[in-house]
Amino acid sequence: MSKWVWKGLRTGKKSSHYPDAPETAAGVSPGMPLTETGALPLEFCPFPVGEIEGSPDESKTDIRDCVHCFRCVRSSSDRVKWQEGYEWASEKDADAKGHSRQLGASFSHSLNIRMIDAGACGACISEVKQIAKPCYSIHRLGFFITPTPRHADVLLVVGPVTDNMVFPLKKAYEAMPTPKVVVAAGTCALTGGLFGPGFACGAGVSDFIPVDVEVPGCPPPPLAIIHALLVAVGRKPPFSGQKPSISERKAL
Amino acid sequence: MRSQIERIAPGSETFICNGLPVTFVDCAPDELQNVCERLTAELGYRFATLVVEEAHCDWQLGYIFCGGHDLQGGLVRVSLKASGARPIIPSISAIVHAADWHEREAEDLFGLVFEGHPKLGDFVLHEHTPEGINPMRSDFDPAAELPSEDICPWRPGRIVQTPGAFAMPIGPVYSDFAESAHFLLETVGEDVIRVIPRFFYKYRGLEKLAEGRRVEDVLLLAERFSGTSAFAHSLAFCQAVESICEAKLPARAPALRTFFAELERFRYHVGVIADICGSTALAVATSQAAILEEELLRLCCKYAGHRYLFGLNIPGGLSLNVEDEACRVLTGEVGSIAKRLVDLMEMLRFSSSFLDRLEQVGAIAKKDATDYGLVGPIARASGVVRDLRIALPYAAYGKDSLSFSAPGEEEGDGYARLRVFFNEAMQSVEIMRQIAESLPPGEVRVPRFDIKGGVSLGWAEAPCGAAFHWIRVRNDGRVARYRVTPPSFTNWHGFHLAAENFAFQDFPIIMATFGLSNAECDR
Structure with a gap:
């Protein structure tokens, strides 16, 4: 078996340096259409989805609804700015909660995470898988994936919460010890995305359990998920909706 | 072949559509079983999908078969x-076992009664949804909430009754990153006697949501119901729409689509190889394969804008013209990743602890694979070498300029599946190389795409097998x-064949060697 040891050693370090330094490799994030305020006003999304004949226009207007269809940038519309970056996580109801977080400082470098698949398409799950793999390796941050919610501090929920997953989701949430934090990752988990709300899906995780941190994206790239976890423990500021600073932009 | 079908079903009509014979057979209920049996047994057709359409209690059922003995x-x-309101249809699942789950699904979602089917009832909608709710019917409002009943948790109809027997539940929330699904393993200690799978935890009602939406919005659904094989599904969908609208695509579009479909297959298969290594707890190999997977995801994003190739396929071509030079560079980078994959496989081939967990584990016999109509790498590992790219x-x-073959194996065990995944991945790189060398110049989309009304079937060989998208x-x-038959739906049906009579600890490994997606199955 020593050949595997050598193989591992020869490969060397592959992990990203984020959050100590911004990740500059190409292809770590698909980027997002953003305006200066972070919101995507109605007139900026020329291709709202979810419109069903006979029902009022459910035009998607928020950055939380962006499903990366690329129709805005690849069509004739030149009003949309496409921005790189991946620090998209924000605190849900930040105003109401102020800056206090449920998890204290003792969790900031020791965090156990349980993922729940509440009906995700597989892309989100694939991205969450990557955070524990060598290229991102959350273990270097003191974050770990745990197989059971009973050992978890963070519940990382992906998917719009399908009807059949409501019961398992609530049960997993109740099984967690306090203090606990819920991170909703991906457009589906935030708003129901393309699938919800409807007869088989909810309109996101917050309809069923309280959500603390949200990260948009379809799917959110691994670094955005890591940013969400860092926001959950207060090691990174949440997405402010501001343009990246000049130095950050250079790095990007 | 046409005369043979004529012999089985007099009055059938055959058209040639895009160089492919398409036969329509109108069938009375009492002839259905006979026609289906002779199509599959005598002419070697295989069941592809069951399309149910309902409008105000008028029903149309379409049983679609493809292939034939010589694939002609x-x-x-x-x-x-x-x-x-509830018509009685003769069940064909005793004759064409591949139709089993299709009938169960249609019974649950439409309220059709399949006479002679041994197991109907809760399937897609779980037990907390009252009987008699049929969301796929035209009078069901997709915005309405499903009624829910408070009843005791699910129990299987019968469980094995022998001394020492017990049932081990797995899921829906289990393991590190597993997708939601439930398996009840019945055992008397070590060997799994029976596997009772329970899917559709992730049922999002894709087919119902599509109804009444614009074609370009349904494309987003087709792309996102199974994110890891998004390109293959959006390709099948776009081809169905283009066939309705009789769009003439510029030659560059199909070539680039093939190129990216193979890139996606390569990435998917590398991911499956990583999962197989992970299931056998071979940490270094898992990491190695995961690095390759991440590098491929980054390449997809760098050259096509999105890590899972979302937003690339549109009806009428591609939304992005990737330049010849970029394709060549991309092929070169993928080629160097393929070289490292070969090194990894070479090491795996000589790791006895790894091989012991795969060889002769989770075997599926060729006959079973045929009866269950299994598709993709799993069928090909059991000697059923069928591939939509060729058929x-x-x-x-x-x-003619593209030369490739579908790699197959005979043993049908976990190691055979691993080899098929590996060989197919290498084949994908070869196809990409061939295409990058001879990309036709020009546009990648039709200048103007007008949507017309009509009916069509689109298909693609997704990474885990044959996907059929039928659309009206x-x-x-x-x-x-909109009717989607994803390969995972077809293949999970046969999963119990592999997992039964093997030990408990083999279960996660067998599951990894299947490399299926629950999101794709559940829709």
């Missing part, structure tokens, strides 16, 4: 008409009915 038979649609060529696959578009450009 094209497609056959056996149509059946019925009327009434029903689409995009650039039928071109109304004249106003909105979708009337």
